[in-house]
Amino acid sequence: GIQWKENFESTFSEICEIGVAVKFVSKKMQKKEQAAHEADILQHVQNHQLVALLDTYESPTSVMLILELEDGRLLDYLVAHDELMEEQVAFFIREILEALQHLHTCRVAHLDLKPENIMVELHSPTPCIKLIDFGDAVQLSAHRRYVHLLLGNPEFAAPELICGTPVSVATDVWSVGVLAYVMLSGVSPFLDESPEETCVNICRLDFCFPDDYFRDVSQAARDFVSSVLQQDPRKRPTATSCLQHPWVGRGGAHGGEYSKTPLDTTRLATFIDRRRQLHDVRPITNIKGLVSNSMGNSL
Numbered sequence: 001g002i003q004w005k006e007n008f009e010s011t012f013s014e015i016c017e018i019g020v021a022v023k024f025v026s027k028k029m030q031k032k033e034q035a036a037h038e039a040d041i042l043q044h045v046q047n048h049q050l051v052a053l054l055d056t057y058e059s060p061t062s063v064m065l066i067l068e069l070e071d072g073r074l075l076d077y078l079v080a081h082d083e084l085m086e087e088q089v090a091f092f093i094r095e096i097l098e099a100l101q102h103l104h105t106c107r108v109a110h111l112d113l114k115p116e117n118i119m120v121e122l123h124s125p126t127p128c129i130k131l132i133d134f135g136d137a138v139q140l141s142a143h144r145r146y147v148h149l150l151l152g153n154p155e156f157a158a159p160e161l162i163c164g165t166p167v168s169v170a171t172d173v174w175s176v177g178v179l180a181y182v183m184l185s186g187v188s189p190f191l192d193e194s195p196e197e198t199c200v201n202i203c204r205l206d207f208c209f210p211d212d213y214f215r216d217v218s219q220a221a222r223d224f225v226s227s228v229l230q231q232d233p234r235k236r237p238t239a240t241s242c243l244q245h246p247w248v249g250r251g252g253a254h255g256g257e258y259s260k261t262p263l264d265t266t267r268l269a270t271f272i273d274r275r276r277q278l279h280d281v282r283p284i285t286n287i288k289g290l291v292s293n294s295m296g297n298s299l
Contacts, residue, residue: 002039008057008064020054023065034135035063041137045106049099051119051132070119070130075272077120077127078183079265086221087258089183093224094248095129096176100239103131104169111148111167112136113175114156115182115275140168153278154199155188159231162199170233173242177228184221185213186267189229205231216261220247 005011025035042053042065055066071077074092078084096118103110110117110131117133138146145166150157158174160167181189189207192198201207207229209222224247230236242248246257 002036002043002056004056004058004063006058008059011057021067021069023067025063025065027061027063032058032063035065038134038137039065041108041134041139044139045103045108045134047099047102049095049102049128049130051130051134067132070132071122072120073115074118074120074129075115075183075268077122079269079272081265084263084265084268085258085260086184086218086263089180089263090221090247090258092129092183093176093180094243096131096179097239097242097248099129099131100169100172100176101243104172104239107140107169108137109140109167109169110134110137110172111161113172113179115179115272118179138167154195154202155191157199157202158233159203159205160233162203168233169238170236173228173236173239174230174233176239176242177225180221180228181207181225182271183268184217184225184263186264186269186271187213188271189225203231205229213267216259216263218247218257218259220257221259224248 025032039053039056042051046052051070052068053065054068057064057066078088078092096113100110100113112133112135113131117131119130119132120127121130136148138148140146147164148161148167148171150161154162156175156178158167158171159165160171178189181187190198190201192201209217209225214222224242224245227245228236228242237245
């Protein structure tokens with residue numbers, strides 16, 4: 001059980017540099033049980049690649065989760081360097097998959113895997129990632145099918161989140177495929193003029209590898225993305241299987257499969273700027289109707 005302390009104001013003061021991050025949850029916006037659910041999951045899945053819960057507090061109007069503070073977002077870290085190589089992208093995809101492997105072993109699905117929720121820790125000998133924001137995460141049960149409501153931007157969401165069918169750990173693996181595509185090309189595979197059109201593209205698996213964006217990307221990288229972006233969750237590889245893929249696997253005999261041409265980070269910088277403007281948290285409605293209509297029109 002979570003022990004909620006009541007003396008937050010006397011324990012913490014806000015200064016320029018802090019050693020922790022505090023997630024404030026307004027009781028008007030969210031039930032205390034939802035914050036307790038996130039805290040429970042964080043306690044259950046403790047791992048060096050997942051953000052650590054340090055403490056929990058409660059006031060008359062809010063509940064507070066005290067979390068370890070991370071250095072910065074992964075994509076910001078990638079574009080801050082003069083040169084981005086495909087091998088570096090494979091390294092960070094491997095890190096994300098290792099974090100998911102642990103999470104999924106605990107039978108927990110994150111369900112909101114996107115660039116804003118992947119941080120880089122720079123204090124270790126080699127930079128490593130940490131997954132944050134477990135507000136949507138669920139403990140999966142063999143006895144209960146769980147359908148998760150998609151809120152806001154669908155760019156990294158799997159078809160089952162959009163169509164309202166049961167989610168699984170495979171839902172996270174889809175998001176890794178979209179992340180890899182974005183990191184390699186600087187563009188989004190399914191993005192369209194509106195969130196609804198983006199949803200239709202996702203459910204129709206309407207994506208390709210345009211030569212303008214993928215000319216200098218290896219075939220092995222494209223194979224990895226294609227193997228993960230499977231419409232049927234049962235056909236997607238597990239996080240553990242993904243780690244065995246030649247493009248993701250740790251160097252060795254497959255080390256030569258990475259392209260040696262630097263990737264274009266100007267598109268990735270533009271992608272980051274666009275994502276910063278997103279504030280849409282409205283549910284996207286009637287997706288099933290949109291998808292079935294578009295499928296009918298395309299026949």
